[in-house]
Each structure stands twice: as C-alpha cells, then as structure tokens.
Amino acid sequence: MRTDTPAGTTATGTLPAREHLPVGAAGPPVLDVVIPVFNEEKDLEPCVRRLHGHLARTFPYGFRITVADNASTDRTPRVAAALAASVPEVRAFRLERKGRGRALRAMWAASDAPVLAYMDVDLSTDLNALLPLVAPLISGHSDLAIGSRLTRSSRVVRGAKREFVSRAYNLILRGSLAARFSDAQCGFKAIRRDVAERLLPMVEDPGWFFDTELLVLAERAGLRIHEVPVDWVDDPDSTVHIVRTAVDDLKGVLRVGRALAVGALPLDRLARPFGDDPRDRRISGVPGGLARQLVGFCAVGALSTLCYLLLYSVFRTGAGPQTANAAALLLSAVANTAANRRLTFGVRGRDRAVRHQAQGLVVFGIGLALTSGSLAALDAAAGSPSHGTEVAVLVTANLAATVLRFLLFRAWVFPDRRDLPRAADAASDARTTGTASDARTTGTASDARTTGTASDTRTTGTASVARTTGTTTEVRR
16 A cells, blocks of 8 residues: 655645536646547447547537557557547557556556546446536545445446446445445546545555545545446446456455455645635534544443453453453453544554553543442442442443543544644643743844844744745745
C-alpha cells in the first residue's frame, strides 16, 4: 500500500474547497474521457466515433477523448493513431505494460482537464448517463461519480453468472470494508482532477481492482461519491477472465482491509477544509460529533460487554471472582480502547497509540475499582453469592463504569484535536511584557518586533509567519 507523499503536497495538507469549475472558450477542455483498450482493433473506431458524436451533440463544454492502449498486439495502435489524426478531440497513447488501473493512473495523472472520466470500449453503458455522471463534479457538488448497475432504477441486460458474481462481490465489499457505494466495478466513472492528484498515489493495484481501491479510500477519507443509475447491456464478446479477476479482487480486499485496520494510509491528505462539510459547523453549546461518538461508543461498548462476560465466565471456571474479573476486564479494556480509538473517535495510524493504550489502562483501573468494589460489597453482604448474582452486579457496575469511560475518553484520552489550537491561542499564544498581551513589545510596537522598517510578525491564531522587509513579504504556512 502506497503511503508516500505526492509531489507538491504535504502529509497534513488538505484538498481545497470544492467550487464550480470555471468554463471558458480558452484553456484545456473541461472533460477528458479515457478509454483503456487491449486488442480492440474491431470495436475501437466505432466506439470512439459514437462517443465523439454524442459529446459533440449533447455536452455543453469542451471535451477530449483519450485512447490508452494497454500493450496491444494487434492493429489497435494503428487504429488509435488514425483516429487521433482525423478527429481533433481524440488523442492516443500506448503503454508497454497491461493493466486497466495502470493505464488510468498514467492518463489521469498526465491530463490537464479538471474532470477525468473513463468508460469501457464496448460502450455497454448508455451514453445518456454521461452528462449526469460528470455534472456534480463540474458544479462542485461531489468529488467522484460512478455509474451503478445495481440500483432499483437501473436497467441491466446480462447473464445470471455475471449478475451473481457482481452482486456477491459488492456484498463482500460491504461486509469486509464497510463500503456504502453500490457498484464498484461498473466501467463508467469520473473524478475531479484535484482529488485524483492526491488519491492516485495511494492506489496500488494496476489491474481491475483499481476501481474498488480508489472508491474505498475516497469513501474512508470522507469524500463525496455520486451514484448514477445506468442502463447497461452486457457485451457477449468480453475477454475478461471472471475467475482470475475475482481471485485478484479478493486479494486486493485483504490488502486494503489490512492497511485500513493498522492505519497505514494517510487519508488526512484527502480531507476537505474545515467548514466545507455542514457537519463541521459547530452549534453553540453542543460538542462537535457528540451524537456520532455516542452511537459508536455504545456499539463498541455493547460488544465489549459481551466479550467481557464471556471471558469472565471462562476464567471463573478456574479462578476466583476477583482474578477472573481483573483478567477479563484487562483484555476487554485493551480491545475496547483500540476499537474506540479507530471507530468512535476516528484516530488513525500508530501515532500516540501507546500513549492512548496507557491512558486507556488508567481508565481500566477506574473500572476495575468500581467492579471489584461491587464484588467485595456483594461478598460482604451475601457471603457466597450465586454466579448469576455476581453477573448481575457486574453488569450494573460496568454500566456505571461505561458512562465514566466515555467521558474520560472524550475529554482526556481522545480530545477533539481541532479545539486544541484555539485553547492554546487563548491560554499561551505569546509572552507578555508589561501590560501588553499576546505579543512581545519593544517601544510602542505591538504584536511585532520592529527594527527600522523591518518587522517580524508572528501570529499563532492563523498558523502563519510573515516576514516583512521594505516592501517584500514572505508568508510561510
């Protein structure tokens, strides 16, 4: 899995806010449609001419069609070159290695169009869905768009075998990677170029799994994916090897799932700036994300409680109640902290993971004190209580410990990192001399150190440093 930083970006950089793309007569076309092909000498020319005619009639902006030849061994390169020579909006490129994902990565990375799309050469998808596919990207509403054959309003003609494989694969994605998009492999997709510049370096697969990996990473990063129901007619002459492709896809699912589980992907590079999403806008007196965190915490807590009770029952068969309680609570607490870190509070990666577990163990100690104290009180009151009574008391004590655990997790272990700079600004942004605040002052200068006409102003609130000498200003962010 790729984790390198793309050229021109930083590990903590974010995507710019989405805006409606400017449209003008000059400059690059708005849309670049890539058609990856391998040994398609028969279908390539009618496909390109049909697509060109449709775009010329219906698409209101400038467009380009790019033929990406994947190391074809027939006449496909010559057909592509002839099309590029005869149709001004068509260009052709040849790659010496096969792979749809490899071709799309290369063509999208080299394109100057603000909206990038691709479709299969057989044109199985009705072209009337092309404008609805790219319109949300042009308007700034969405980051990616996909055609879906599995929505209720889609109309699809294909054999039972392909229908079963497609639906089974998407069920696997939903169950294993928690994917919410409906159709990962429809050959009809589009992406904004600014998103592709950040996302493509993280996508590793060069083949058919490229689409799925792209969509899963985008969805996990919180990008908006628009789905368009399509009319789709299966190509009976398709050369796709279903079994081999399915095996490769399952290997890709395992690889991506493992990378997401250990936080190996810097998905923060794909974040939109604060305020771009209405969910980011804070309401006075309401902590941000509280409802979502409560739901996640309750779900994790319910599973942890079941895990704890199961472990306690197992340990109780060979140990006393105090020992069984401590061992079961310790193991479930470690798993609970890890699950809440990732699922409830959205902390990814290994950064501060050890510290979070250490703080979680402190919370565990508090829970242990509550539950152990409850057992001790029960033993003192009842002498030799039954196993069922012990379990009932422990459930009650764990509920109390759960409430306290959530408060400690939210306020101490996993505080909202967005609030910390604001608190730091208000508490200790600068060193104060005399009656000046938030500044270092010499003479009558405030918020600056002044010598002659040169000034150095440091502002923590906006995370910027400006150095001014004469009329020259350098700003570092």
